[in-house]
Amino acid sequence: MEVSNKYIVIKHHFEDVLKESDFEIKTETLDLSVEEGSDDMIVKNLYISIDPFQINRMKSFSASQDVISYSTRITPGTAIDGPGIGKVVASGNNKFVKGDLVLGVFTWAEYCLVKERTIMRKLEPSEFPLTYHLGVLGLGGMTAYVGFFELCKPKRGEKVFVSAACGSIGSLVGQYAKLFGCYVVGCVGSQNKVAFLKDKLGFDDAFNYKEEIDQSSTLRRYFSEGIDIYFDNVGGKMLEAVIDNMNTFGRVAVCGATSEYIDIRKRASLDLVNVIYKRITIQGFLTPDLMIHHFQNFMIKTSNYLRTGELQVTEDISLGIKSIPSAFVGLFNGSNIGKKIVKLVEEEE
Known part of the structure; x- marks a missing residue:
């Protein structure tokens, strides 16, 4: 046939x-x-x-x-x-x-x-x-889970920032962080998305980066005590601004760089003095490298969150x-x- x-x-x-x-x-x-x-x-x-x-x-x-x-x-x-x-x-x-x-x-x-x-x-x-x-039960969910828990190694009460927070991965990272007991702020590209993060997904706060002129000062408004964890989905100028606002021993999980994918001129130029003296850890990762060791825990925990309605899809x-x-x-x-x-x-x- x-x-x-x-x-x-x-x-x-x-x-x-x-x-x-x-x-x-x-x-x-x-x-x-x-x-x-x-x-x-x-x-x-x-x-x-x-x-x-x-x-x-x-x-x-x-x-x-x-x-x-x-x-x-x-x-x-x-x-x-x-x-x-x-x-x-x-x-x-x-x-x-x-x-x-x-x-x-x-x-x-x-x-x-x-x-x-x-x-x-x-x-x-x-x-x-x-x-x-x-x-949520596939590579995207696994990426959010291992990137946050295994690379960022969060502690309860820490301050977490997520870029592209309405995307498939960012939306899950923010929810995992809230369920774990962190303070979470996300950035997105519209006011509708800001409302969605706060009202639907339970983020503590959110902002529209397109309405902000100085990203570094914007982050200082939302993180007066600094950022402990950054889950990066965009790279570029936002990563530079985060490094300016990170706390000592801050951790950055570099999952994606969408701003750099479409415009090579937007590549991040990091303040390495800040990275050194704040002892900031910046780590890129590919999910398949980590999947074999963490897939079972990810499936059990995420499935339970879905059953109880604590994790929104x-x-x-x-x-x-x-x-x-x-x-x-x-x-x-x-x-x-x-x-x-x-x-x-x-x-x-």
């Missing part, structure tokens, strides 16, 4: 601001049959995770970008791959059968041909929605493969609140 299969590509590598027109929707004819006993499977994608780190795989070549790309660069004209949830519709692999729900690295497409090595795990029936496995879901380019570009315009996901089918079959 053959189907018409739509998939998303980039037209070219780029350096400047990413636009929806940099993407293209292509169509191919895909045979849904696979050879029995092979490693091949056909997966029908149900949900695609939209993640900002992917932008580094789409840029024009530079040595630094190759270091930070997280995985291989994307070739223009070929399907983009990333985390997703799908249903097996044909399998030559005896470990998976038709109808299995799987979490893995799949192409941004309606259907994709995959190998067992691209599947992270089979998803069994659960009390939680499927989409949680792409966010925020998802921003678009519908249809045609919405993928706008969903991805929107990450860098600040249009999303919470985890950005594209749902590819009207109903789960």
